[in-house]
Amino acid sequence: MPYAAEISRSNPSCFLFLIDQSASMEDPFGTDGTTKPKADGVADAINRLLQDLVIKCAKSEGIRDYYHIGILGYGGDDVTPAFVGDLTGQDIVPVSKIAESPARVEERTKKVDDGAGGFVEQSIKFPIWIDSVANGGTPMCQAMEQANKILDKWTAEHPKAFPPVVIHITDGESTDGDPKELMEHLKTLKTKDGNVLLFNVHLSDNPNATQLTFPDNPNDLPDQYSQLLYEGSSVLTPFQRKVAGEMGFNVSEKTHGFVLNADLPLVIQALEIGTRPSNLR
Amino acid sequence: MQVVAKAYWLPKKGHEETEYEDAFAPDGAQLETDLFRCAIADGATEASFSKQWARTLVRAWENCSLTKEQFIADVGRLQENWRRGFTEVRQRGKLAWYAEQKAEFGAFAALVGFVLHHDRQADAAEPGDSAAGDNAVQDASADPVDGAAPADSEAPADGAEPADSAAGDAPADQAKVPAEAPPPDLPWWEALAVGDCNLFQIRGGKLLTAFPLTESRQFNGGPFLVPTRGTAGSDLLRHTRVAHGDWQPNDTFYLMTDALAAWFLRCCEAGQQPWDALEQVLGTADPQESFAAFVRGLREEKLLHNDDVTLLTIHVDQELVGAAATMPLIACEEPAADDTGAVAPADQPDTPPVGEQES
Numbered sequence: 001m002p003y004a005a006e007i008s009r010s011n012p013s014c015f016l017f018l019i020d021q022s023a024s025m026e027d028p029f030g031t032d033g034t035t036k037p038k039a040d041g042v043a044d045a046i047n048r049l050l051q052d053l054v055i056k057c058a059k060s061e062g063i064r065d066y067y068h069i070g071i072l073g074y075g076g077d078d079v080t081p082a083f084v085g086d087l088t089g090q091d092i093v094p095v096s097k098i099a100e101s102p103a104r105v106e107e108r109t110k111k112v113d114d115g116a117g118g119f120v121e122q123s124i125k126f127p128i129w130i131d132s133v134a135n136g137g138t139p140m141c142q143a144m145e146q147a148n149k150i151l152d153k154w155t156a157e158h159p160k161a162f163p164p165v166v167i168h169i170t171d172g173e174s175t176d177g178d179p180k181e182l183m184e185h186l187k188t189l190k191t192k193d194g195n196v197l198l199f200n201v202h203l204s205d206n207p208n209a210t211q212l213t214f215p216d217n218p219n220d221l222p223d224q225y226s227q228l229l230y231e232g233s234s235v236l237t238p239f240q241r242k243v244a245g246e247m248g249f250n251v252s253e254k255t256h257g258f259v260l261n262a263d264l265p266l267v268i269q270a271l272e273i274g275t276r277p278s279n280l281r
Numbered sequence: 282m283q284v285v286a287k288a289y290w291l292p293k294k295g296h297e298e299t300e301y302e303d304a305f306a307p308d309g310a311q312l313e314t315d316l317f318r319c320a321i322a323d324g325a326t327e328a329s330f331s332k333q334w335a336r337t338l339v340r341a342w343e344n345c346s347l348t349k350e351q352f353i354a355d356v357g358r359l360q361e362n363w364r365r366g367f368t369e370v371r372q373r374g375k376l377a378w379y380a381e382q383k384a385e386f387g388a389f390a391a392l393v394g395f396v397l398h399h400d401r402q403a404d405a406a407e408p409g410d411s412a413a414g415d416n417a418v419q420d421a422s423a424d425p426v427d428g429a430a431p432a433d434s435e436a437p438a439d440g441a442e443p444a445d446s447a448a449g450d451a452p453a454d455q456a457k458v459p460a461e462a463p464p465p466d467l468p469w470w471e472a473l474a475v476g477d478c479n480l481f482q483i484r485g486g487k488l489l490t491a492f493p494l495t496e497s498r499q500f501n502g503g504p505f506l507v508p509t510r511g512t513a514g515s516d517l518l519r520h521t522r523v524a525h526g527d528w529q530p531n532d533t534f535y536l537m538t539d540a541l542a543a544w545f546l547r548c549c550e551a552g553q554q555p556w557d558a559l560e561q562v563l564g565t566a567d568p569q570e571s572f573a574a575f576v577r578g579l580r581e582e583k584l585l586h587n588d589d590v591t592l593l594t595i596h597v598d599q600e601l602v603g604a605a606a607t608m609p610l611i612a613c614e615e616p617a618a619d620d621t622g623a624v625a626p627a628d629q630p631d632t633p634p635v636g637e638q639e640s
Binding site for chain 1: 295299300327329330332333377378379380381382383384386587
């Protein structure tokens, strides 16, 4: 049965993030008047996903290396590892290194339930591994080529692993050609447990773009860029569908790992590394 | 009554003994007594400090109440103690950012606590022991373990039905929830469970009781567990199950954490008698090692999910004439623990405290 491999320190899995850092990511996100650049939102989202991954692997004695993690940023003319700080230049690192090496830890605030029907602001630590970057063109094909290269090697070295998960965040307009074939090739890479899983997150400026999470058909997509990313994304695994269903999403066997103008839920929650209490939120 | 109890355990494959997150108490005993209490717990892998919380729960079981409402209150005190301890640790500022944030989610553990009574009337007079006067066999108001009830089954598969209902139409037709309330003059037992640790009662070569889960498919990996964070007690109350029944001389009880319990029920559903295999394994000169080899073999054959495994066996018999002394036997050693019961590598900050009710 595919996608059933146990994820453990001796048999870790892999996350590879691909981030569009082109100049167009400097544009504000959405059409609702917000001034926050897309690049800032993406950096926040990636830093939060990394934080969630680290916490997922944290035990009282330290971090268990259940995952290897890489981040590639693409913008200007090239593709480079996006880590800043001590991890600068590294493409794939174990999650314990991520935990130990944030470039800095910022203090931010979040609203939490005050237990009396209202909310209070609470200070939280927010580790930073990547910064907001927006520069030049959108070499998406180069990024996909690099991802293929990295994961071809990784899957060869970890033949029994739960397959790598690729999370690709972009505003969708490749400037170095059509990445379709490269996305398809990426999804053919596999371990004995299954093929690489590709999630595409599209941040679209199209005025017709609505928020969509895990659609199972292309009917509501606003343009060819969304279409490309929808078609390029993987179909959710049965376990991911189960978790997505528990999270309230309508899912079918055709549900794609595609998100339009919304946060990417599920990918951390649907990682199974042991007993997860139903009352752990 | 004479009680002989012994615990066997093995960490998850690929894990160190110090990473074992189940807990049990006692680790072994051979005694003459009118009242015997024991418990096992299974700390959730996905949370941190779960092993310490599991240990806190089994050690506190000695003084825990058996009415659900009182149990909730007992857990509330443990939670408050845990919270105070964690606040102290946090204020020392030694926790890494991720350890602090992970600990904020709390720790979780499944628990099954078990009590053997020799005499119903005598025990009923003892304060704080249990809900001795309750004739209900198993609380029908309790929710089943999360996801446990097969949606397509009309049978009371979760064991939540009262009185004389059996496990249902599952292949494991031997597996039953307690079948009837014990007559007042019979020796009896009580149990309380939250989550997917299970109790089995064997009598005369047959499975008499399975509690709280009665079918292997009910072990789904996502149960509601006892949390360190004080949720409104209603959630815990809703997921707390209690049961009782009678015992007879030579009955054997097993307390098992989920992986072994699921295997046990699968065997029953296949018409096998897994207790025979267990007794054979445990009857060797080095039962702990035999048990470990047995579990490793089941894992190799993919018959057992790779998880921490704990088995507590309890054999009960008629009392020995003239014997009255308590004679604890150390059946096996748990992973090295400090004097709080918490196990932590030397380079880690202090762990949250164990409960104030520890024995």
